[in-house]
Amino acid sequence: MEWVDRLVAVTGWSAEPGDPDWSGTESALGTPLPADFKELRRRFAPWGAFSDHVLVLAAQGDTESVLSNHESLLRSVRGNPENRRVFEPFGVLGVDAEHKGSGLVQWGYSFIEEECFWLADASQEPSSWPVVARVDPLEPFQRFDMTASEFVYRVLTEEHFSPFSVAATVGTPYYRSF
Numbered sequence: 525m526e527w528v529d530r531l532v533a534v535t536g537w538s539a540e541p542g543d544p545d546w547s548g549t550e551s552a553l554g555t556p557l558p559a560d561f562k563e564l565r566r567r568f569a570p571w572g573a574f575s576d577h578v579l580v581l582a583a584q585g586d587t588e589s590v591l592s593n594h595e596s597l598l599r600s601v602r603g604n605p606e607n608r609r610v611f612e613p614f615g616v617l618g619v620d621a622e623h624k625g626s627g628l629v630q631w632g633y634s635f636i637e638e639e640c641f642w643l644a645d646a647s648q649e650p651s652s653w654p655v656v657a658r659v660d661p662l663e664p665f666q667r668f669d670m671t672a673s674e675f676v677y678r679v680l681t682e683e684h685f686s687p688f689s690v691a692a693t694v695g696t697p698y699y700r701s702f
Contacts, residue, residue: 527673528563534681535574535699542569544583549591553617553629555646557590558653560671561631570701573635575694578676580632593630594618610661617644628656631672637661638688640675659687 531537544565550556565583573579582589594617601607601619608615617627625646632640637660642653655675656665668675678685680697691697 527671527677528560528567531564531574531673531677531680531697531699532567534677534697537568537699539568539570539701541566544569546583549583549589552591553594553644554625555617555644556650557629558642558650558671560651560673564673564676568699568701572699572701574676574699575680575690575697576700577634577636577690577694578632578638578640578679579634580672580676581630590629590631597628597630614641614643614656614665632676634688640672641665642672643667657688 542565544562546557546562562583564580568580571582571588579588581593584591586592597616598619601611601616608619611628615623615627617623617629619627626644628641629644630639630641638657639661640655640657643656644650644653651671655668655670655672657668657675658665670678679688679690680694681691683689683691685691
């Protein structure tokens with residue numbers, strides 16, 4: 525979990541790791557989640573934000589969890605089929621028969637409407653799932669062949685990780701729990 529270790533080091537985070545239970549989320553989604561992401565949430569156990577910018581969804585909870593967020597996306601898309609266009613060309617995992625085993629699963633967002641998803645595929649090893657992100661819900665997705673923790677690290681530390689970087693404006697990265 526090299527990128528998780530890098531995030532711990534760069535933020536100076538030293539709280540005790542948690543023990544989140546992903547079984548309900550993984551069962552409902554029909555696929556395991558990437559181990560790197562689960563380690564990120566274990567190490568940064570209390571829910572919070574990186575540099576008051578990037579929020580990473582939790583394992584459990586009525587709000588701000590991977591599962592509650594996914595269920596909300598499914599309701600939105602199923603309730604109004606026009607909403608499907610917002611998630612093109614990928615679709616939302618489990619929204620219909622075509623996306624039973626593949627599609628988007630959101631794992632994080634920013635306070636300025638940036639959205640972070642995996643392009644999940646239940647037939648593939650979850651560690652191979654790319655990150656797809658966008659700066660605005662109406663903008664096209666950008667694909668990143670990296671883990672969620674590497675994406676967060678680059679947002680916090682690399683000024684040229686455009687358009688997602690906050691490195692030039694935040695200074696020293698940190699994690700604040702809520």
